[in-house]
Amino acid sequence: MTRRSDTAITPDASASASASASASARPLLDVRDVRKTYHLPRGQTLKAVDGISLSVMPGEVLGLVGESGCGKSTLGRCLLRLTDVSSGEILFEGQDITALKERALRPLRQQMQMVFQDSYASLNPRRRIGDLLAEPLRVHPDPDGRKRSRATITARLHELMDLVSLPVSALERYAHEFSGGQRQRINIARALALSPRLVVADEPVSALDVSVQAQIVNLFADLQARLGLTYVFIAHDLAVVRQISTSVAVMYLGAVVELGETDAVLHSPAHPYSAALTAAVPRPVVGAARAAPLGGDIPSPVARPAGCRFHTRCPFVQDRCRVEEPALHVIEPGHSVACHFPLAEG
Numbered sequence: 001m002t003r004r005s006d007t008a009i010t011p012d013a014s015a016s017a018s019a020s021a022s023a024s025a026r027p028l029l030d031v032r033d034v035r036k037t038y039h040l041p042r043g044q045t046l047k048a049v050d051g052i053s054l055s056v057m058p059g060e061v062l063g064l065v066g067e068s069g070c071g072k073s074t075l076g077r078c079l080l081r082l083t084d085v086s087s088g089e090i091l092f093e094g095q096d097i098t099a100l101k102e103r104a105l106r107p108l109r110q111q112m113q114m115v116f117q118d119s120y121a122s123l124n125p126r127r128r129i130g131d132l133l134a135e136p137l138r139v140h141p142d143p144d145g146r147k148r149s150r151a152t153i154t155a156r157l158h159e160l161m162d163l164v165s166l167p168v169s170a171l172e173r174y175a176h177e178f179s180g181g182q183r184q185r186i187n188i189a190r191a192l193a194l195s196p197r198l199v200v201a202d203e204p205v206s207a208l209d210v211s212v213q214a215q216i217v218n219l220f221a222d223l224q225a226r227l228g229l230t231y232v233f234i235a236h237d238l239a240v241v242r243q244i245s246t247s248v249a250v251m252y253l254g255a256v257v258e259l260g261e262t263d264a265v266l267h268s269p270a271h272p273y274s275a276a277l278t279a280a281v282p283r284p285v286v287g288a289a290r291a292a293p294l295g296g297d298i299p300s301p302v303a304r305p306a307g308c309r310f311h312t313r314c315p316f317v318q319d320r321c322r323v324e325e326p327a328l329h330v331i332e333p334g335h336s337v338a339c340h341f342p343l344a345e346g
């Protein structure tokens, strides 16, 4: 593993992994210096999301990876305003949603949906699947502002079952009658009911058997292609991320430490943390077959290290890293890293 010494360092306040996107195209999601701080007992503060800037273009699948507790779910919930942000801006199609009141958010909520890890907890066991899936269609008006008729809702439910490859008879059954994979198909159908543009999937396959995981990831990929969806796909499993993501953001202690196209980040990681993460994955995610394994515990997010947040575990730490926090900066088109001494290929 070598260091990049000849890299032009360009400040990059709103890094995007979409090198291929034209300069004029507008991001679906533009995240600007977003922070989420939790106030704990005894006056402590926990910076779960600590100044994240990134953008997601329409049709992009951004994989969000990092160890447990690094802030992935909190960021995902911030993106959909399921929790309020402490500061920063989140622009959805150019509109800042961070300060919108619930009433103004409502029409936007139809366009932004979440799929959660626990397929069972999000389905009310006392209600038939058809009833659960019909609810958002009854509550929200159609794109022309009209209440949907029963016949329209029924037709949409049939369409949704077709999209997720479940029989129409599933609509008459209850959540406990399905396997974990089938329940996740139902959750996906529910998320798609109102034809959203953005889906945030928070570890949607982590709780499933390995054999079922691939089927559900394939379903996500298929739906993305058919419906032109945009995903933020949260996962700790890099093999899953590699399969579905066009770009990857690697998070560590509340911040994005590397962002770029999937191949660049997973095959030529520039941050020592990304390199260590990829080292744990069997080929073909290779870059880091060369990387040093990651030692030490993750520091408490309540007492984040000064300087580079990763320096206490970094095998390449130098004096500068202990005092100066590296900004996320571009090292090649579509690839940014927050490291004073990024790794080079080879």
Ligand SMILES: Nc1ncnc2c1ncn2[C@@H]1O[C@H](COP(=O)(O)OP(=O)(O)OP(=O)(O)O)[C@@H](O)[C@H]1O
Pocket: 038, 046, 048, 066, 067, 068, 069, 070, 071, 072, 073, 074, 075, 301
């Ligand atoms: N409501 C809350 N109050 C206080 N701290 C919280 C709250 N929710 C999350 N946290 C803390 O914020 C940090 C980030 O949590 P988050 O769940 O976003 O991480 P994650 O990367 O999604 O982890 P996991 O993969 O385990 O879900 C953690 O230290 C967590 O303990």
